Amino acid sequence: MNYLRYRILRVIPVFFLVTFASFALLNILPGDAADAILGGADSTDNTEGLAEAREALREELGLDRPIIVRYFSWLGGVVQGDFGDSYVQIAPVWELLVERLPVTIELLILSQFLALLIALPCGVYSALKADKAADRAIGTIAFGLVAMPPFLLAILLVFVFAVAWKIFPASGYFPIEEGLGQNLYHYIMPATVIGLLESPVLMRVLRVDLIATLQEDYIALARAKGMSTSYILFRHALRPSSFTLVTVLGLQFGFLLSGTVIIEQIFSLPGMGKLILDAIDNRDSMLLQGGVTLIALAYVGINLAVDMLYAVLDPRVGRSQGAGS
Amino acid sequence: MSDTALAPGDIGRLNEEKAEKGAWSRLGWVFWIAFGWVFLMSFSALFADLLGFQDPLKTDLRNTFSPMMSDGHLLGTDPVGRDMLARIIYGAQVSLQIAYTAPLISLVLGLTFGISAGYFRGKVDGTIGIFVDAILAFPNIIAIIAILYFLGATLFNMILVLGFFGMVGDLRVARANTILYAEREFVLAARAQGASHLRIMFKELLPNVMIPVLALAVIGMSRVIVIEGILSFLGVGLPPPTATWGKMISEGYTELSFAPHVTFLPAAAMFFTILSFNLIGDRLRTLTNAKTGQL
Numbered sequence: 001m002n003y004l005r006y007r008i009l010r011v012i013p014v015f016f017l018v019t020f021a022s023f024a025l026l027n028i029l030p031g032d033a034a035d036a037i038l039g040g041a042d043s044t045d046n047t048e049g050l051a052e053a054r055e056a057l058r059e060e061l062g063l064d065r066p067i068i069v070r071y072f073s074w075l076g077g078v079v080q081g082d083f084g085d086s087y088v089q090i091a092p093v094w095e096l097l098v099e100r101l102p103v104t105i106e107l108l109i110l111s112q113f114l115a116l117l118i119a120l121p122c123g124v125y126s127a128l129k130a131d132k133a134a135d136r137a138i139g140t141i142a143f144g145l146v147a148m149p150p151f152l153l154a155i156l157l158v159f160v161f162a163v164a165w166k167i168f169p170a171s172g173y174f175p176i177e178e179g180l181g182q183n184l185y186h187y188i189m190p191a192t193v194i195g196l197l198e199s200p201v202l203m204r205v206l207r208v209d210l211i212a213t214l215q216e217d218y219i220a221l222a223r224a225k226g227m228s229t230s231y232i233l234f235r236h237a238l239r240p241s242s243f244t245l246v247t248v249l250g251l252q253f254g255f256l257l258s259g260t261v262i263i264e265q266i267f268s269l270p271g272m273g274k275l276i277l278d279a280i281d282n283r284d285s286m287l288l289q290g291g292v293t294l295i296a297l298a299y300v301g302i303n304l305a306v307d308m309l310y311a312v313l314d315p316r317v318g319r320s321q322g323a324g325s
Numbered sequence: 326m327s328d329t330a331l332a333p334g335d336i337g338r339l340n341e342e343k344a345e346k347g348a349w350s351r352l353g354w355v356f357w358i359a360f361g362w363v364f365l366m367s368f369s370a371l372f373a374d375l376l377g378f379q380d381p382l383k384t385d386l387r388n389t390f391s392p393m394m395s396d397g398h399l400l401g402t403d404p405v406g407r408d409m410l411a412r413i414i415y416g417a418q419v420s421l422q423i424a425y426t427a428p429l430i431s432l433v434l435g436l437t438f439g440i441s442a443g444y445f446r447g448k449v450d451g452t453i454g455i456f457v458d459a460i461l462a463f464p465n466i467i468a469i470i471a472i473l474y475f476l477g478a479t480l481f482n483m484i485l486v487l488g489f490f491g492m493v494g495d496l497r498v499a500r501a502n503t504i505l506y507a508e509r510e511f512v513l514a515a516r517a518q519g520a521s522h523l524r525i526m527f528k529e530l531l532p533n534v535m536i537p538v539l540a541l542a543v544i545g546m547s548r549v550i551v552i553e554g555i556l557s558f559l560g561v562g563l564p565p566p567t568a569t570w571g572k573m574i575s576e577g578y579t580e581l582s583f584a585p586h587v588t589f590l591p592a593a594a595m596f597f598t599i600l601s602f603n604l605i606g607d608r609l610r611t612l613t614n615a616k617t618g619q620l
């Protein structure tokens with residue numbers, strides 16, 4: 001339990017570091033909310049009393065206060081669920097984020113499901129045929145997939161399935177309220193891209209663990225008792241071998257939160273990633289800050305949950321504590 | 326050595342000789358193809374101006390989207406009639422310049438912090454650990470896009486930012502290996518002789534920790550190529566008209582059905598370069614793993 005307490009306590013400085021770093025970054029970089037309100041005006045442009053207007057606005061918004069003060073007043077709001085206001089979109093940041101969040105979460109869930117759908121059979125088959133031709137072939141394809149930048153795979157799939165064969169739409173989004181079928185139909189391509197790119201990692205992990213499990217004595221015993229391969233596989237081997245897989249799946253989920261940015265952009269999905277890219281484009285620093293904070297929180301939360309699960313299930317965990325653990 | 330029996334030590338020596346002789350062929354032909362591709366790309370990118378490629382910026386609006394093997398353009402032309410071959414080679418300049426520099430920055434940062442964390446443990450390790458967790462929790466691609474968008478996407482800024490965010494992997498491997506080696510006799514011996522911390526870290530730990538981290542750094546090279554591609558594709562990379570693979574791909578993307586080669590040629594160049602770096606890194610990693618296994 002000492003380990004768990006250590007992990008939980010460590011989340012606090014990490015959270016402060018991430019939020020403060022992004023806050024400081026956005027404040028050091030040129031262009032602030034006052035500039036944004038004044039129509040994205042250049043902060044060095046001083047014509048027609050623009051400078052005075054800007055100063056007045058800064059005072060009104062509290063932008064003239066020191067950065068530390070502003071950070072803590074922003075943080076105080078976050079604790080109460082108030083992420084500040086976007087001056088570009090004239091709306092509370094939290095509302096903007098919550099509106100887009102379901103799109104990204106659906107994409108993540110679907111893509112992870114597809115990744116498992118690909119990785120499970122391939123991983124199991126590879127482990128059963130370890131070092132044989134089939135295993136090598138699967139391994140080679142997986143290696144090729146790893147070398148595929150996400151946007152390249154997206155373009156390739158668009159070319160084959162949207163341009164050449166016209167089976168799936170090249171881009172677009174269909175709200176779930178207007179029909180689940182159409183909604184999923186529009187999700188297939190982007191979810192497949194992420195799923196395909198994720199599957200090699202999952203597959204490799206499963207393969208290694210399963211090969212190790214299949215060499216255990218109790219598997220040999222089950223074989224000696226004359227049980228069929230599929231029975232041994234599904235009743236005895238798969239569960240103890242899927243341990244690392246579940247962990248990796250959890251960690252990938254955290255990573256993907258920001259990894260969906262480019263996929264959402266290519267397929268015009270109105271999710272978090274697209275919102276954040278637009279925020280960068282519009283110099284909407286409050287929205288950007290809110291998005292970064294939410295993703296960081298989710299990442300830290302998922303990691304912590306995975307860690308805790310790991311520590312509860314496997315008592316050996318918790319000996320090493322430090323940068324690599 | 327007598328004909329009848331081998332002394333126990335001989336077998337080991339024979340194996341060593343075999344290993345010595347096979348060091349090059351042991352890498353496998355796939356490795357050499359990958360190496361050849363990287364060499365070819367690097368060579369033509371480095372000497373692009375001397376090799377007589379066409380001007381990658383010269384537009385020709387009468388000859389847009391010309392197909393491969395067309396008159397005067399081996400790989401055709403892009404949406405504004407610029408020579409594809411020249412743009413792919415000059416695009417390689419950008420990708421490879423980043424690939425050869427940013428991972429070096431990651432390497433230096435990762436080794437410095439990783440060895441310190443693994444050697445001193447305790448508070449130093451804890452602090453660096455928090456720092457690492459924070460970098461991981463920070464949505465990297467968004468941070469990189471934001472920084473470059475606001476600071477300006479110059480090659481120099483890009484290298485610095487990619488180098489910084491790439492250090493985490495190197496740092497973790499450096500730390501883990503430092504912990505392994507810090508307990509070994511040669512480190513104890515150095516300490517007993519009164520060597521300073523800095524000397525132990527530099528002279529004893531660094532050479533040993535370096536090998537696995539270097540293998541990882543090669544894979545870091547393909548990672549930065551991917552990120553540069555993403556940035557260029559999204560339009561936050563180096564500003565036009567500089568040729569970059571990501572931008573070429575996005576320029577062709579709108580006319581994918583009409584002239585797929587405009588998209589797929591730079592895409593292929595990018596894919597094979599990334600694949601090659603991965604293959605080289607993977608091969609080096611298995612070789613160094615085998616080496617540490619024998620110790």
